[in-house]
Amino acid sequence: MSPRSWLAQASQVSSERCHAALRLTLSCLIMTLLFLSLQIPFLAVAIIVVFYVTQKNVVLTAGIGLGFIVVALFALGGMLLIIKYTYDYPLIRLVASLFLFFWAMFFMRVLGKLGLAFFVVALVLIYAQTFPSMTGESEIIVRLILWLWMSMVVAIGVTVLVNACFIQAYPHYQFAQQVADLYEQAADRLQPTQSLKGQAGTLIAEHLSQIQTLLTLASLTNSDFQKNKESWRSLSNMAIRCVELSESYRLNPEKNDPTHATMLAHYFRQLAERTRQRQLSPPSSLTIVARDPLLVEMTRLCHCLTDGQSIAAPPGEIDKPPLMAPDAWRNPVYLQFALKTLLASLLCYLFYTATAWQGVHTIMLSCVIVAQQGLGATYQKAGLRIVGAFAAAVAAVGCMVFIQPHLDTIVGLLLMCLPIFALSAWLAAGSERIAYAGIQLGFTFALLFLSGFSPMSNLTELRDRMIGIVLGVVIASIIYLYLWPDSDAPRLRENIARxxxxxxxxxxxxxxxxxxxPIYDSLQQATALAxxxxxxxxxxxxxxxxxxxxxxxxxxxxxxxxxxxxxxxxxxxxxxxxxxxxxxxxxxxxxxxxxxxxxxxxxxxxxxxxxxxxxxxxxxxxxxxxxxxxxxxxxxxxx
Structure with a gap:
């Protein structure tokens, strides 16, 4: 890749991440301002809701946010009913809550993407168990539960509004950027001296499902895309096909027709620039008479696009994941997963109540947060949780000791929190390997430093919550390793065989x-398992x-x-x-x-x-x- 092209692509990737981090940072700062000014409790819960609700575009953000509100309403409503009828019978209350918690974890595992809703239910159920131990007043417990739901609603509303203010969060903008990136990649593969960003199969696998989803959402939210949906579809279909053909041409040791390949690369770069500007009119018609069969096919596609002909999607069906795992009621792995999480949470709850140690209430949340499909994902998330939590603790202590004594306005408080929220947002907007560390950094910092409505001065609370996080992660990790270890090794071998x-x-x-x-789709799944x-x-x-x-x-x-x-x-x-x-x-x-x-x-x-x-x-x-x-x-x- 030429230096200019490499810098352009690096700038584009960095720009996308910067915009995502900016939206997250603004949402967190606005939430801090609202909650501390109006004295709304559960700021830390609102912060983690911001990170989980924020998606790649505003349409998905609004949809996920609405789902969060409905699910949280049912979960907290069920918790209110449990407390109402079992308030004087702690054992019955605990058994009823754990029963619901067990099935929430089960459905979280078997429902794929929809499992996030039941993850919220599990978090709410286990978090609400700490309320009765805080006070003996039933009215206060009801108020806490209602405020918990209200904090989630406010967080979701702010997140959707903030995302709606940025054009970079809209599907039509993201669709054009991704298609343009594919044309740039096709052009780079036609240049024999270019160094490339990944292989074509990996690029197609990363972009294919995203482009299809973005086109559907863009046609629903943008009138221009609705009127020219087939033209945009042809443009994206041609981009996918040209990336594949250009990569095959690059692998040809004889490299026939280099002059015509250079002309095609120039045409693709022009097309990429027009696509970024969301212009459907293609560049001037090509006058290439190529000899290489692959270049001939790409030239034919370019002529079809110039003539306004429809370009069909490449043949080959990609299996869509089912709503529920096909073996949900036959495979004991799912029940074992729910039982392991329940056992870890119960052990932590017994430790929390037996020691009457209020500060370590985060011990139970850790068991739910690190519960993932597969032993590797669990250990990866456990490590990121500890790293993020320790980074947040260091930041909280630094702010408490060196900066907070010199502040006396809300503006100063927001400026103090800005670097921490910006760092956590930048990490959360990155790859999956580090994203969760960013979520934990923002959430734990709010939990440790912004949990009250007055300046934090008690280091004991900070210490206790960190102990709770570490103990919860350690207990959960030991149980997941020694009790029915759910390794991804057999699944990976089956995926590679497929x-x-x-x-x-x-x-x-x-x-x-x-x-x-279908090969590229399976390749992406196998890579994630690896x-x-x-x-x-x-x-x-x-x-x-x-x-x-x-x-x-x-x-x-x-x-x-x-x-x-x-x-x-x-x-x-x-x-x-x-x-x-x-x-x-x-x-x-x-x-x-x-x-x-x-x-x-x-x-x-x-x-x-x-x-x-x-x-x-x-x-x-x-x-x-x-x-x-x-x-x-x-x-x-x-x-």
Whole structure:
């Protein structure tokens, strides 16, 4: 990538993150001003609601916010009923709350994206258990519950209003930026001297589902997109196709037609600039007569766009995740997950009540917050929670000791909180590996330093809440590791097997127009599982899949993507009678079966290409690089 292009893309990514961080920071500062000025309690709860409700665009933010309000209303209403009828019977109250908590955690696990609503229910149920221990007055408890719901409503309202003030938060703006980025990537792949940002399969997987969602939302909220929806759809379909074709051209060792490739790259950059400005009129018509089949196909797509023809989406269905896990009522893993979280929360609650230690009420929240699908995700979130909490504690102590004594106005308080909220927002707007640390930094700082309506001066409260966070994380982590450890290793192996099965189907497909979109979707899922698996304590003697540390995961995922892209280029040079791809598909089916079920490693029996094909050597080399995924028994036997 040229320095100018690299700086442009880096600036775009940084700009998107800056705008997201700015929206989060403004929301947090406005919440601080409102809550402290009007003496509304539960500022920390409002801050964490801001972070969870804020989505990539304002439409999703409003939808998630409305869902939060409804779910919180039902959860707190149920809690009020429980307290009303069981206030004088603490054991019955506890049993009823834990029963609801158990099913909230169960549905959080089996309902996918909708599980976030039940995560809120679980948090509310476990947080409300601390109210009866704070006071013996039932009226005060009812007021606390009502104020808790009100704080969430105010936080959601402020968040939606703040996001609505930025054009960068609207779907039509984000759609245009993402499509333009794809055209820039296609242009960079046509330049042989460019260094690239990721592989095409990864880029398509990241953008595909987002672009489809953004186009739907943009057509609902923007009249221009509604009138020209098919034209915008054709523009995005062509961008996805051109990224794939340009990456296949880049992998061609012969690099035919470099002059025409440069002309196409210039055309794509012009198209990217117009798309960023949300202009549908394409650049002037191309006068390219390319010889390379891939460049010919890209030129044909450009002519179709210039002539106003509709460009269909690349063939290939991507499986949409079901609303509920298909094996929700058969697989015991989901019940075990709910039971483990319930046990960890109950142990923390018993410690909290037995010691009468009011300051460590955060111990129970930690058990719910770190409860994630898979052992790796749980440990990753636990580590981020502790790091974020300690950073917040350091910031709170620094503000309390060195800055707070010199302040006497609300403006000074907001200026003091600005750097902490800005840092937490910047981290939360980053990648998933660090985002939760930012959420914890903002939430814990508000919990430690902004929990009252007067200057904080008691370091004991800060110490107690930090102890509660650490104890809760430690107890939950131990239970998740030793009681039914839910490793992502078998799921990852199954996903990689499915990935290679899809690669085999793509190779065996007779049509030249076939595209590997399902492969890229499976690749994204497998990559996410691999990231979570690396966070698992594989070196622990109690881990059931210690052999996963030796699996060639990164190599296998990279080879699957490379095979798909090389196959795309191979098709444009292959004869109809060429048996190479079909034989390769048969062997990959056997390899996928081996990954899924074990057994003997399949022997390669692949015929040579019938004619010269520039992609054949790279395909053969990639196939030779595929290696075995050893099981525990094979590792012990020295395989």
């Amino acid at each position: 990935l290679y099965r899809q690669v085999a189907r793509y190779l065996a497909h007779p049509s030249q127009q076939a595209t590997p979109l 990231t979570r698996l690396r966070a698992e304590p594989l070196a622990s003697t109690t881990h059931p899949y210690q052999e996963a540390a030796r699996w060639p995961i990164n190599q296998s995922l990279a080879l699957a993507q490379q095979l798909a892209l090389l196959t795309t280029g191979y098709r444009y040079y292959a004869d109809n009678e060429d048996p190479f791809l079909k034989d390769t598909a048969t062997w990959l089916e056997a390899y996928a079966h081996y990954l899924a079920h074990g057994g003997e490693y399949p022997v390669q029996t692949i015929a040579a290409p019938t004619a010269h094909n520039p992609y054949a050597p790279a395909l053969e080399q990639a196939l030779c690089c595929l290696t075995a995924f050893h099981t525990t028994q094979e590792v012990r036997d020295g395989a």
